[in-house]
Amino acid sequence: MKIKDVTIGEGQPKVVVSFTGHTAEEIRAEIAEAGGSSDKFDIVEIRSDSFDAMNHEDHFALVDHIAREMSDYPIIYTYRTNGEGGNGTKSAAEYQSLLSHAINHSEIDIVDIEFFMYEEIVDQLIAQAKEKGVAVLLSQHDFRDTPHFEDMMATYKNMYERGGDILKLAYQPADGRDVLSVLSAVHDARRKFNCQVVGIAMGEAGKITRVAGGVFGSCLTYGHLVNQAAPGQIHAGILKEYLNIFEEDR
Numbered sequence: 001m002k003i004k005d006v007t008i009g010e011g012q013p014k015v016v017v018s019f020t021g022h023t024a025e026e027i028r029a030e031i032a033e034a035g036g037s038s039d040k041f042d043i044v045e046i047r048s049d050s051f052d053a054m055n056h057e058d059h060f061a062l063v064d065h066i067a068r069e070m071s072d073y074p075i076i077y078t079y080r081t082n083g084e085g086g087n088g089t090k091s092a093a094e095y096q097s098l099l100s101h102a103i104n105h106s107e108i109d110i111v112d113i114e115f116f117m118y119e120e121i122v123d124q125l126i127a128q129a130k131e132k133g134v135a136v137l138l139s140q141h142d143f144r145d146t147p148h149f150e151d152m153m154a155t156y157k158n159m160y161e162r163g164g165d166i167l168k169l170a171y172q173p174a175d176g177r178d179v180l181s182v183l184s185a186v187h188d189a190r191r192k193f194n195c196q197v198v199g200i201a202m203g204e205a206g207k208i209t210r211v212a213g214g215v216f217g218s219c220l221t222y223g224h225l226v227n228q229a230a231p232g233q234i235h236a237g238i239l240k241e242y243l244n245i246f247e248e249d250r
């Protein structure tokens with residue numbers, strides 16, 4: 001899957017940096033930091049729930065500003081609701097209208113759609129994204145728990161059948177066994193379904209999934225440049241360095 005100059009699913013997992021500034025000023029600082037670290041990441045994620053307090057116009061002015069400034073990179077638009085560990089407080093209808101606007105009017109390449117939002121909303125957003133040529137990343141997060149392996153596999157399968165291009169699960173592990181379950185699920189899903197998958201275990205115990213997930217088939221790894229967007233996120237520069245150890249011929 002090639003977006004701009006980045007081939008997702010080939011070689012090392014691609015490093016995604018999450019922009020989480022709450023204000024235009026904080027976003028400017030993140031863009032400046034990214035400018036000086038251009039070789040440390042491959043993809044930009046706009047975590048638009050970080051500026052949840054803005055009105056619709058200001059929200060998209062900022063989204064468009066980031067997309068323009070970072071236009072060399074594939075752009076993921078994400079609005080993470082607080083039910084899934086984000087700052088987003090909008091209703092389901094408002095969520096749909098935000099994502100729909102981003103798909104139709106912003107220069108984004110990938111849209112992150114929370115899979116357990118109302119089925120009808122998810123299906124409509126998927127259809128719109130497909131029509132616009134925006135890649136569909138279906139996601140589920142749980143900042144408290146890790147489901148059983150069979151449940152993770154069922155979620156990957158449902159996501160695949162509903163049309164996801166990239167399927168992403170991110171959970172909080174209770175222990176190392178949960179981390180192993182996430183990696184097993186990624187491994188099996190990558191082999192079973194003809195699409196890209198991501199599996200993240202958050203927190204300290206899960207850091208290994210961010211560094212070594214690619215060995216098991218994970219195509220993206222999320223890091224930060226300024227502020228962590230989730231527990232256990234590693235600085236993008238460090239991530240890139242660690243990923244080098246998995247390169248062949250070294």
Ligand SMILES: O=C1C[C@@](O)(C(=O)O)C[C@@H](O)[C@@H]1O
Pocket residue numbers: 018045047078080112139141168170200202222223229230231233
């Ligand atoms: O889904 C993810 C992964 C993430 O939760 C993480 O654990 O790095 C960070 C989020 O910004 C992103 O949308």
